[in-house]
Amino acid sequence: MKEKNKGKVGVILILFGMLCGMLSFTSCQPEKGREKLPYSMLFMTTDGQQYIWQAEQLDTGTIDPVINGALLDRPAKIWYYMLVRDGFYYFVDSKTEYLIKGKIQDKKFLRLDSVYLEGFSYPDNALFLDDRHLFIVNHSVGRKKKRYAKINVQDMRVHIDELALDAPAGPFDNMSVGFVYKRGEQLWMGYTYHYTNSEMGYGSADTVYVAQFSYPEMKLLNVDKDARSTYPGNVNTAQQNTFEDEKGDFYFMSAPGIVRGANPQQPTAIYRIKAGEQHLDTSYFYNVSDSQIHNHAYGMWYLGGNKAIVRSERKDLFRDYKEHYLLPHNEFYEIDLLDPSYSRKLDLPLDRGSSRTCVLVEGDTAYITINDGKGNNDVWLYRTKDQHLEMGLHIAGNIDYIFRLERLHTE
Known part of the structure; x- marks a missing residue:
């Protein structure tokens, strides 16, 4: 039988x-x-709806996220705060202050779990410390000390505590943590102070602060200061502005321009913390604004071999803060981190949007998303070896912004 x-x-x-x-x-x-779908893209339509599309490839073809993507209907607008890790999506619901964990299934966004983060309506900065732990610094809440939340995203347990950084004082009524960087048993944070009032409007202190903490104790070990620029790192959920190179040297860019530090008299600059060192490398200061770019910049991505892509503004093409978001004026440059005399403008259409995770580097190819304000929304491929540009995936439909392009899974 x-x-x-x-x-x-x-x-x-x-x-x-x-x-x-x-x-x-x-x-x-x-x-x-x-096979896992490798890429995730977040879009916003001209009528304010947001969609996620998980892409198989970026090199060719056409997609319409409205037809084939997953609609984010709760909440409708999370802007650029969505984080992606190992196939899951994380964002803080600004109304409820819950960190939401979700995934895409059958063209729907499914909420799987959540945890309450009191006082964390918006993330100031966020970093996955490892595959399990997400570290978030809260948005500034007046003259109070900054707080951080360390969340185990597997069981959604959370630890919340104050950061041992001086609270805003004097003319400054809020502060920003522009980057968080972990190396071994140390955690670095770049920050600065801001003022917001009816007389002067919004602006920043004229100093870059870099604090070093022990991890996981979060004991403050040291604070470096540099008055050559301000707002180190800026909002990392908006676009990347830090990286570690092959040697283990850590680079970050400051953002004194109008949409971040609002202290445009100071230059946008690139700083470095060398591998094995515990302080800023004071001998290194790449002045972006004084280079051939000659403008402020907000995004930076590493290509390898000391080369990086910088996304910079064109100050002659916009008048104010609002136009900075709406009008196409952003350009992309390839720079050499060790040779400020070299820069190469990429022959791309002018881009729009002040808060976009728009470059993804994989091997010898940099995928660059462009939304030019004329309905042309595309992924461009920059082949770094031969410095060749070609158009890749085209995004059809009534798409206004491509907010994010990133890998769906860590390697």
């Missing part, structure tokens, strides 16, 4: 295999055998 049943099972398996071949090998594979 057992041998007869075994034979029947064998015939069934053979027929099932033939059926898979006739239909689609991919669709008939068991769930565990399917």
Whole structure:
């Protein structure tokens, strides 16, 4: 009896295999055998709706996220705060102050879990310390000390505490943590202070502060100061502005321009903390505003071999803060971190949007998303070896902004 049943099972398996071949090998594979979709993109339409599209490739083709993507209907607008890690999405619901964990399934955004983060309506800065722990610094709340939340995203347990940084004082009524960087048993944070009042409007102190903490104790070890620029790092959920190179040297860019520090008299600059060192490398100061770029910048991505892409503004093409978001005026440059005399403007359409995670570097290719304000929303491919540009994936439909492009899974 057992041998007869075994034979029947064998015939069934053979027929099932033939059926898979006739239909689609991919669709008939068991769930565990399917290749993971590598990319995630977040869009906003001209009527303010937001969609997520998980892409198989970025090199060619056309997609319409409204037709084929997943609508974010609760809440409708999270702007650029969505974080992606290992196939899951994380964002703070600004109304409820809950950190939401979700995923895309059957073209729907499913909320899987949440945890309450009191006083964290918006993240000032966020970093995955490892595969399990998410570190968030809260948005400034007046002349109070900054707070941080360390969340275990597997069981959604949270630890919240104050940062041992001086609270704003004197003319400054708020502050920003522009980057968080972990190296071994140390945690670095770049920050500065701001003022907001009816007489002077909004602006920043004229100093870059870099604090070093022990981790996980979060004991303040040291604070470096540099008055050559301000607002180190800026909002990392908006666009990348830090990286570590092959040697382990850590680079970050300051952002004194109108949409971040609002202290445009100071230059945008790149700083460095060398591998194995505990302080800012005071001998290194890449003055972006005084280079051939000759403008303020807000985004920076590493290409390898001491080269990086910088996304800079064109101050002659906008008048104020609002126009900075709305009008196409952003350019992309390739720079050499060790040779300020070298810069190469990429032959791309002018880009729009002040808060965009718009460059993804994979090997010798940099994928650059462009929304030019004329309905042309595309992924461009920059081949770094031969410095060749070509158009890749085209985004169709009534898309206003491509907020984010990133890998869906860590490698």
